[in-house]
Amino acid sequence: MDSSQHGYAVIDLETTGLRPSWHDRVIEVAVVLLDPLGRITGEWSTLVNPQRDLGPQHIHGISAADVRHAPGFKDIAGALTELLRGRVPVAHNLRFDLGFLHDEYARAGTPIPDLSPFGICTMTEAIRFLPAAPRTLAGCCAVADISLDNHHDALIDARAAAALLRHYLRLSHPTSPWTACLTAAAGLAWPVIPRSAATPVRRGASGERDNHFLARLLDRLPRASDTVRADPYFALLDQVLLDHHISATEADMLIALAARLDLSRADALRLHHDYLNALAHAAKADGVVTPAERHELDLVAALLGLPPAAVEQALAAAAPPQHPAVGGFRLQPGDLVVFTGDMAGGRELWEERARQAGYAAHSNVTKRVRLLVAADPDTMSGKARKARAYDIPIVTPDAFARMSAAADR
Template sequence: MVAADSAGARPTMRPSFRRGERFMVAVLVVVCLVVGIGMLIALLRSIRSTNRTPASRPAVPAPRPAGGAVSRPVVPLDDDATARFDVTPVDLPRQPLEFAAPGQAGRLFSYGGDVAGHVLPGPYAIVDVETTGFSPAGGDRVVEVAIARVDASGRIEDEYATLVHPGRDVGPVFVHGISNTDIRDAPRFEEIAGELLARMEGAVVVAHNAAFEDRFLAAEFARAGVLPPMSPALCTLWLARRTLRAPNHKLTTLARYAGIPTVDAHAALGDVRTVAALLPHMLRAVGRPLQYPVGFRRMPQLPREVRPLTRAVELRRGSEGWMASLMARLPLSAADPRDGDAQRYLESLAIALEDGRIVGTEARELARLAGSAGLGAAQVAELHRQFLESLRELALEDDILTAAEIRKLRTAAQAVGLPDHFADLKPTSPQDLLAAGRIPGARPAICEHCFGTGHFRATCPELSTV
């Protein structure tokens, strides 16, 4: 409350109000201190768990021998193995790397750069993972993985992405946007390990802050009982510090400074695509071929039979529509749709397009159906083409195509992200109608006297005989 002195001077605060104000400030200070101390304790625990010694780690299916450096067995090659595969044994460090510098070796990757070794101009296998936390030694797991084969120009040749069931809680949803419901039907890592190894074989593995991917993938492969040979690898965080000037070297910052649009910044596939777009710029800035301590290795051949569970997040209508946004967020290619999955998707698409447009909720439902079926952008686009062709057949059932029908068809094509699909259509011309003996809208001649067809009253046979 406010009080004024007897002389009419400026108002002053009553003592009771001041005491209440000081009390509230004190409470806020105490709350901030408690929250800050809690965050500091959590950070220290995370750092401590990351730096645990091997003795405190959970047992893994493939224990390594004790003493000195750890020797990784090389996968034996067939007699017809080509010279591009390296068979030199590699010693491994016991402690995980904190940063992937050239010449160092992690659990899976041997890092190249400004070192002497093999000149490997590509191809590249860019990989990214989303995880439940920061420490695989502390029990954190992979919840999403994406990998793309890319040539030296940054052209993506193949993509694979899937959610992964971690066998535990997914961790902080606000970081990766993946809920426990999302991963309920996802494959486990051991079921998709073959997909990763097939794309890593004969390629330089690339990741942004590759030591992170190294630790988690090594732990996941070990749990699956798989020990892949050492792969040549490149850390784009190290490469960016050498070649790009930016306030920091986070992936989103680098993309913004390079003028590269980003999609799905918190999804593994989005990060893989951003690295693929940045990689050619950084390689050109180096000005000379990078070298790697090891060459390409043969990878174990594992089954590749489980369908991925893809996701499309951060859907936006944008200038090209909801479905173009959906296809941009799916991997280029994935599993071929099963009949039941394809039918459910097409039925939902037909319902969504009943009013001639697709809104956000309908696009998200279609994204859910595509993801649960493990479909990629190529498979979804093919289903959309099948749907549009069925609309074409319906429109041409009477062999007449009007301008209004063409407008409706092109509106549907625009809505599903294929705006040029009906670019070949033209309205049926009057000449074509005459040639076919059909004139739309013309009524047959009806006599007003006898009500017969084919003549009018003036030429009615009944009247002419009267």
């Protein structure tokens, strides 16, 4: 075996929850490579698309907008295997990370050998090398004087665990307590898993690639206005703008629809002005544009990529809009509402709020459901996938709270 593959592979995972048996999945993996003396020889990390909701996002800080661009575990299994083959696996709470790794490989149809007999847990080893330290990664790093910023980023945590391992190796010098582990790892037979062409994705990917959706439309000659194309585009805008937010997934939906309707960037911009004009006409129909209505017009204009002056122009227009009224979605008493994701206060609290507002909290998405409330509107949960297939609007909890409050007035 190539000696460059001898040494340690320090692993850290971020997951949707605590147990694979609860259908939790890996959503970020990082590996820091060290040679037998503890010197860093490389590192690698990527987000992983679990095709489900992301669990406690307030802990790991990973957005669905980023993860939707990421490869699935099966797509990275080959690259990850190349990093782990021949090396001693190391992690802070090794049992946790190995449990998820074995589960993900099994899901991908490529089970790997049991790595636990010769793996190193920097948390367990702290009993020997840092007896006064708390067992958490942050606690051990503090006692060992190791920097740990942005905890719960897999690569940052893997670097910290690697620094802990180097600290342990220095304390045990000139001998190493893990020589036998290195020998066992070097001789372990791994399955052959072809490396795919999947590209690793880091946090912040959505911010780097997702410009305003107007800028991503083709810049070609506009076509003459026609209702056949305007109506479906307006209907999708109604759904997308319901929560005063255009998620990354919704931006992709608008771009895809514009492509199917053969809309140029100029066509879409014209339709955005028409949409704003229709909202302005509805706002001033009773002779008074309230501060709340003006705020919504300003917000919609910004979301649609229109300048602030567009609102003044829309309010000043005397003629009625060319297209039918927009913004007609309203929840009615008894409507079915479904919730998904890890929400502040717990999902049960939000379901109770729905019942108090006169709606029916439902457990699953069917064609009869009127609204899906998601902790992250870009979620890839099964409920969200069904909602998108059925053209059911997806809104944030804050937006649902505003809708419920408006219905009470």
